Structures are given as structure tokens and as C-alpha cells.
Amino acid sequence: MNEKTLRDLVIETSRDVKWIRASLDELKEKETFFESRLRTLEECLGNTQKSRLYESQISAGAGAGAGGIVAIILRLFGG
DSSP states (O other): OOOOOHHHHHHHHHHHHHHHHHHHHHHHHHHHHHHHHHHHHHHHHHHHHHHHHHHHHHHHHHHHHHHHHHHHHHHHTTO
């Protein structure tokens, strides 16, 4: 018969537990790595969005300034 003894079951369970712990540790390391990459990407995206907002604000300000100057020139010359 191929019955396992209690000792065999304990040894097998111990191996399984070690394997599960090692797998969980590996998953935690990967999770930490991916969280770090995600934070970096979020920061880059945030900086890009801030940069775009800043550029659009500058463009809007320049457009308003140019429009104001044109309006003054037209008034001066009676347009």
C-alpha cells in the first residue's frame, strides 16, 4: 500500500508552507516594485499635466495681452 505516514505528511506540509512563504515574499517584492513604478509614472503624468496647464495659461495670457495691445492701437489710430 502507498499510505503516507504522519511523518511524511508533516514533511510534505512543511515543504508546502516554505514554498507558499517564498511565493508570497516574491509577490510582495513584485508588488513593491510595481507600486514604485506606478508612483513614478503618476508623478511624470502629473508634471506633464502641470506643464501643459502652465503652457496654456501662458498662451492665454499672451493672447489676452496681444488683444489688448491691438485694441489700444486701434483706439489710438481711430479704428
